[in-house]
Amino acid sequence: MIVTAEAHRRRSVDEETAKAFLTIRADTVALRAAMKILLRRVYGMGDQTLGMIREDALAVVEAALRDCEADEHQRYFNEAVRDAITDLLTPLPR
DSSP states (O other): OOOOHHHHHHHHHHHHHHHHHHHOOOOOOOHHHHHHHHHHHOOOOOOHHHHHHHHHHHHHHHHHHHHHOHHHHHHHHHHEEEEHHHHHHOOOOO
C-alpha cells in the first residue's frame, strides 16, 4: 500500500490530536485526585459529606439533562459533567 504525503500528514495530525486529548485527560484525572485529597485533608470532609454533596450536584445535572432540549454536543457535555461530579465526589478507596 502506498501512503501519500497527504494521507501521512492527516494521520500525523490525528496522532497529535489524540496525544493532546490524552494529555488533557491525564491532567483532569490528576486534578480530580488532588481535589479529593484537599476536600478530605483541608476541609475534613468524610465519606458521608461527600456523598450528600454528590447527590445534590447530580440532582442539578440530571434536571438539566431532563429539561434541556440540547443538541448532541450539549448533551454529551452535560453527561461528562455528571461523570466528573460522580468521580470527584466519590470517596477514595482505602
